[in-house]
Amino acid sequence: MDKEVAIKIGGEAGFGIKVSGLILGKTLFNAGFKVFGYSEYPSLIRGGHNTYQLNTAKNDVFSVTKKIDILVALNQESLELHGQELNNGGVVIHDGLDIKDIKDIKDIKDININLMDLAEKAGGALTRNIVALGAVMNILGMDLQLFNQELEREFGDKGVKVVAMDKKAARLGYDYLKKFKIGAYLKKEAGSKAGDYIMTANEATAQGMIQAGCKLYAAYPMTPATSIMHVLSAKQCDHHLVVHQTEDEISAIGTAIGAAAVGVRAATGTSGGGFALMVETLGLAAITETPLVIIESQRTAPATGLPTWTEQGDLQFMIRASPGEFPRFVIAPGDALEAFYMIQEAFNLAEKFQLPVIFLLDKLLSESDFVLENIEQHKVKIKREGFINDNELERMRDYKRYELTKNGISKRALPGQLAGVHVINSDEHDEYGYSTEASDMRTKMMDKRFKKLEQMMAEAPEPQLYGPRNADLTVVAWGSVKGAVIDALREIGDKYSVNFLHLTYIWPFPAKRVKKVLESAKNVLLVENNKTGQLADLIRQETGFELKNRFLKYDGRPFFREEVIKEIKKYI
Amino acid sequence: MAVVSAAKFNTSISPTWCPGCGNYGIWAALKQALFELNLEPHQVLISYDIGCCGNGANFTRTYAFHSLHGRAIPPAVGAKLGNKNLVVIAVIGDGGAYGEGIQHLIHSARYNVDITVLVHNNQRFSLTTGQATATTPSKTVTPTTPFGEIKKPINPLLLSLDSGASFVARGFANDGQHLAELIKAAVKHQGFSHVDILQPCVSFNKENTNEWYRSVIYKLDSHKYKADNLLRAKEKAEEFEQNGKLPIGILYQQERETYESQIPQLAGEPLCRQSLEGIDCLAKL
Ligand SMILES: Cc1ncc(C[n+]2csc(CCOP(=O)(O)OP(=O)(O)O)c2C)c(N)n1
Numbered sequence: 001m002d003k004e005v006a007i008k009i010g011g012e013a014g015f016g017i018k019v020s021g022l023i024l025g026k027t028l029f030n031a032g033f034k035v036f037g038y039s040e041y042p043s044l045i046r047g048g049h050n051t052y053q054l055n056t057a058k059n060d061v062f063s064v065t066k067k068i069d070i071l072v073a074l075n076q077e078s079l080e081l082h083g084q085e086l087n088n089g090g091v092v093i094h095d096g097l098d099i100k101d102i103k104d105i106k107d108i109k110d111i112n113i114n115l116m117d118l119a120e121k122a123g124g125a126l127t128r129n130i131v132a133l134g135a136v137m138n139i140l141g142m143d144l145q146l147f148n149q150e151l152e153r154e155f156g157d158k159g160v161k162v163v164a165m166d167k168k169a170a171r172l173g174y175d176y177l178k179k180f181k182i183g184a185y186l187k188k189e190a191g192s193k194a195g196d197y198i199m200t201a202n203e204a205t206a207q208g209m210i211q212a213g214c215k216l217y218a219a220y221p222m223t224p225a226t227s228i229m230h231v232l233s234a235k236q237c238d239h240h241l242v243v244h245q246t247e248d249e250i251s252a253i254g255t256a257i258g259a260a261a262v263g264v265r266a267a268t269g270t271s272g273g274g275f276a277l278m279v280e281t282l283g284l285a286a287i288t289e290t291p292l293v294i295i296e297s298q299r300t301a302p303a304t305g306l307p308t309w310t311e312q313g314d315l316q317f318m319i320r321a322s323p324g325e326f327p328r329f330v331i332a333p334g335d336a337l338e339a340f341y342m343i344q345e346a347f348n349l350a351e352k353f354q355l356p357v358i359f360l361l362d363k364l365l366s367e368s369d370f371v372l373e374n375i376e377q378h379k380v381k382i383k384r385e386g387f388i389n390d391n392e393l394e395r396m397r398d399y400k401r402y403e404l405t406k407n408g409i410s411k412r413a414l415p416g417q418l419a420g421v422h423v424i425n426s427d428e429h430d431e432y433g434y435s436t437e438a439s440d441m442r443t444k445m446m447d448k449r450f451k452k453l454e455q456m457m458a459e460a461p462e463p464q465l466y467g468p469r470n471a472d473l474t475v476v477a478w479g480s481v482k483g484a485v486i487d488a489l490r491e492i493g494d495k496y497s498v499n500f501l502h503l504t505y506i507w508p509f510p511a512k513r514v515k516k517v518l519e520s521a522k523n524v525l526l527v528e529n530n531k532t533g534q535l536a537d538l539i540r541q542e543t544g545f546e547l548k549n550r551f552l553k554y555d556g557r558p559f560f561r562e563e564v565i566k567e568i569k570k571y572i
Numbered sequence: 573m574a575v576v577s578a579a580k581f582n583t584s585i586s587p588t589w590c591p592g593c594g595n596y597g598i599w600a601a602l603k604q605a606l607f608e609l610n611l612e613p614h615q616v617l618i619s620y621d622i623g624c625c626g627n628g629a630n631f632t633r634t635y636a637f638h639s640l641h642g643r644a645i646p647p648a649v650g651a652k653l654g655n656k657n658l659v660v661i662a663v664i665g666d667g668g669a670y671g672e673g674i675q676h677l678i679h680s681a682r683y684n685v686d687i688t689v690l691v692h693n694n695q696r697f698s699l700t701t702g703q704a705t706a707t708t709p710s711k712t713v714t715p716t717t718p719f720g721e722i723k724k725p726i727n728p729l730l731l732s733l734d735s736g737a738s739f740v741a742r743g744f745a746n747d748g749q750h751l752a753e754l755i756k757a758a759v760k761h762q763g764f765s766h767v768d769i770l771q772p773c774v775s776f777n778k779e780n781t782n783e784w785y786r787s788v789i790y791k792l793d794s795h796k797y798k799a800d801n802l803l804r805a806k807e808k809a810e811e812f813e814q815n816g817k818l819p820i821g822i823l824y825q826q827e828r829e830t831y832e833s834q835i836p837q838l839a840g841e842p843l844c845r846q847s848l849e850g851i852d853c854l855a856k857l
C-alpha cells in the first residue's frame with residue numbers, strides 16, 4: 001500500500017467503539033502498518049455519539065485526517081455526522097440505514113450488512129461490532145489470522161466461549177463481504193510489527209514514570225488525565241509504587257509534596273480545572289524547594305468546558321500560575337514516545353533543581369493511540385541529585401537546608417536523617433529554614449531560587465527544527481500539534497520548502513534558539529490549538545518577534561492534517 | 573552535650589506567642605510527650621498549618637513541614653506514605669482544620685492513615701486577628717460578626733467520630749500533664765488520631781478564657797468511662813450541647829488496620845528507601 005487509509009467507526013456511547021477500533025489498530029500494527037488512533041466521545045457513559053478513527057499507512061502516521069475511506073456506521077447518527085467525510089470511492093458499512101444523503105458523493109460503495117443477524121448467528125448481539133470489523137478486514141485485503149490473535153488477547157480473560165463467538169462473528173462479516181468484490185485497500189503482505197508498542201501518551205507517561213522511579217502518585221480523577229492513574233494503579237504492586245486517590249486535587253498535590261519532602265519521587269496529575277485547585281501548593285513546592293512533578297492534560301476549558309475534547313489553552317496558565325515569582329519547568333511532549341522520555345527527564349530535573357516541573361499534555365495526546373518505534377527504554381538515566389549523606393551531615397555540624405550557594409541549589413537532608421533537622425518552610429526563611437521577614441534575607445532567598453534559571457536553561461533540550469535549515473516557510477508549534485505538522489510536511493513533499501520548529505521544553509523559554517531560527521526565517525506560520533495564540537504571545541514577550549500568521553483552532557477538535565496542508569500552501 | 577529532657581525539642585528561637593496564650597501549654601505538652609515516648613527530633617515530622625499555632629514550626633526542634641492554611645494534613649499523609657518509619661503529626665488551628673481544610677480531616681480519618689492531628693482549637697482565626705471560625709459559638713461578637721455570629725458551630729469530635737477516626741480525644745491546653753498523656757496515647761495509637769485541644773486565646777477570645785474552661789471541663793475517669801464504644805463516645809462528644817460540660821480525655825479508641833498496613837507495596841522498606849536500580853517498566857507489556 002502506498003496510500004494511507006482512514007477508517008472511522010461510529011456508534012452510540014457504550015457500544016465499545018474504542019475497544020473495537022483499538023483491536024483493528026493493533027491488528028494492522030502487528031501486520032506491519034503504522035497506525036494513529038483518535039477517538040471522539042461525549043462526556044456520557046451511555047447514549048451520545050462515539051467515534052474511533054484509525055489512520056493507517058506503511059509510513060509513519062501521527063495525525064488524524066478529516067477525510068476518511070471507510071466508515072463503519074453503527075447508527076444513523078454516524079452516517080449523518082460523518083457520511084460527508086468519505087473520500088470519493090469510499091466505503092460505508094452499515095446495517096440497513098438510509099444512506100441517500102451521502103449518495104451524492106461519487107462512487108460510494110454501499111455495504112449494507114445485516115450485522116445484527118450475523119451477530120446473532122455468531123452467538124450474541126454483542127458481537128455486532130466484530131462482524132463489522134470482519135468486513136473491514138476483508139476490504140483491507142487481509143486475512144483474519146492476526147485479527148483473531150487480537151480477539152484472543154482482548155477477550156481471553158472472558159473465556160474461550162466468548163473468544164470463539166467473536167472469531168465466528170469476524171468470519172461471518174469477512175465472508176459476507178466476498179460478494180461485494182471490493183479491491184483490497186492494503187496491498188502489503190503481512191509483515192512484522194510496525195514498531196514496539198501502541199500506546200497513548202498517557203500510557204507512555206505512566207510507563208515513563210515507573211521507569212523514572214516514581215513511587216507515589218496522588219491524584220483525583222479528571223479527564224483526560226485519569227488513565228495515567230488507571231495504568232499506574234494496575235502496575236503499582238510490581239514496582240513498589242503507591243497510587244493514592246485523594247479527596248480532591250488540593251490533597252493530591254499536598255500528599256505528593258509530603259512524599260517528595262521525605263525523598264520519594266512523587267507526582268500528581270490532573271486536567272486544567274484540577275490544576276487550578278493545586279495552584280497554591282505549586283507555590284509551596286517552589287518556596288520549600290521540594291521536587292515535584294505535576295502532570296496536566298489540557299481539555300477544552302474554562303470551567304467544565306468540553307470535558308472530553310482537546311485544546312492547548314493552558315500554556316500561559318502553566319507558566320504563570322501561582323502568586324509570586326519562582327522558576328519552574330514546563331515541558332510539553334509532542335507524541336507518546338516523547339512523553340515516555342520527557343517524563344523521565346522531568347523527574348531528574350525536579351530533583352536536580354528542587355522545584356516543580358509541569359508536564360503538559362492534552363486530550364489529543366492523552367487518549368490517542370500512537371505507535372512507539374525504536375523505544376530506548378534506558379535512554380534517560382535516573383540521576384539522583386541534591387541529597388546529603390549522614391556522614392557528611394554529621395561532619396558539617398551546622399547544616400543549612402537553604403544554604404545560599406553559587407548556583408542556588410543547596411543539599412537536602414531528608415526527614416529521618418539524624419543531623420539534618422530543619423524546617424521545610426512555606427514562610428520566607430533563612431538558610432536554616434526558619435521564618436524571616438528581614439529584607440536582605442528575602443532578597444537573597446529570591447535570588448537564590450532564581451539563580452537556578454541559568455543552569456536550567458542550559459540543561460533543557462532545545463526546540464527541534466524539522467526539515468531543511470533554510471526554507472521559504474517556517475511553521476512554529478508546540479506540544480501535540482507536532483503530529484499534524486510533521487505529517488502535513490511529509491505529505492506535501494520536498495517540492496515545497498517548509499521547515500518546522502517544535503517547542504517541547506517551553507519554560508524557561510528557549511529564547512536564544514527560537515530567536516535564531518526566527519531571525520533567519522523567511523516567513524513564519526504559527527499553528528496553535530487555542531483562541532489567542534499563547535505561544536505566539538510568549539515568543540513576542542521573550543524574543544520581540546511578532547508572529548502575525550496565526551492558524552488557530554479552538555473548537556475542541558485537533559488540527560486535521562488537510563487543514564494544516566491547506567494553510568501552509570497559502571504561504572508558499 | 574546531649575540534652576536529656578524535653579528541652580531537646582527546643583530550637584534557638586523563642587516563641588512569639590502572646591503572654592498567656594494556650595499555645596505555650598500545648599507546645600510544652602507536645603515536647604514532653606515526644607520526650608516520654610523516647611523519640612529523637614529527627615524521628616519526628618510535624619506538618620504545620622498557617623496560623624498562630626503553625627508558628628510553632630520555628631520553635632519546636634523536629635523535622636517540620638510548614639505548609640499552607642488548611643493544608644497541613646495532606647503533606648502529613650504523603651510523608652507517612654513516603655516514610656512510614658517517621659512519627660508524623662499535623663498541628664492545625666480550628667480555622668484550618670474545621671474550616672479551610674475540613675475535607676482533609678474527614679477523609680484522612682476515613683483512610684485511617686497513621687498520623688496524629690493536633691487541633692489548637694481557640695475558636696478564632698487568631699493570626700488574622702480574631703474572626704469567627706466554625707467552632708465559634710453562636711451570638712459571639714468578632715470583627716466579622718459585629719452583631720453576633722449567626723451560624724451554628726460544628727462539633728469537631730462528632731465530625732471525626734462520624735468520619736471513622738480510630739482515636740478521638742479532647743484535651744485542654746493548660747492541663748499539661750493530662751494533655752501530654754493524651755498526645756502520647758494519640759501518637760502511640762496505630763491509625764488516625766484526632767486530638768481537639770481547647771486553647772485559650774488571650775488576645776481575641778474573651779469568652780472562652782482559662783477560667784471559663786476550668787469551670788466547664790472535667791476529666792473522663794478511665795475506670796468509669798470506657799473509650800471503646802462509638803455511641804457512648806458520640807454522647808460524650810455532645811455533652812457540652814446537652815449540659816454545658818466539656819469532658820476531656822480519650823473519647824474513643826478502636827484498633828483498626830491502618831491504611832498503610834493494607835497496601836502491600838508498603839510492606840518492606842519505606843518508599844523513600846526503595847532502590848531505583850534496574851527498573852523495567854516494560855517487563856509485562
Ligand atoms: C488560603 C489562605 N486563606 C487565608 C489565609 C489567611 N490566614 C492565615 S492564618 C488564618 C487563620 C488562622 O486561624 P486558625 O487556623 O484557627 O489558627 P490560629 O491562628 O487560631 O492558631 C487565616 C485565615 C491564608 N494564609 N491562606
Ligand code: SF4
Nearest residue numbers: 590593624698773774
Ligand atoms: S493571638 Fe491568640 S492564639 Fe495567637 S498567639 Fe496571641 S493569644 Fe495565642
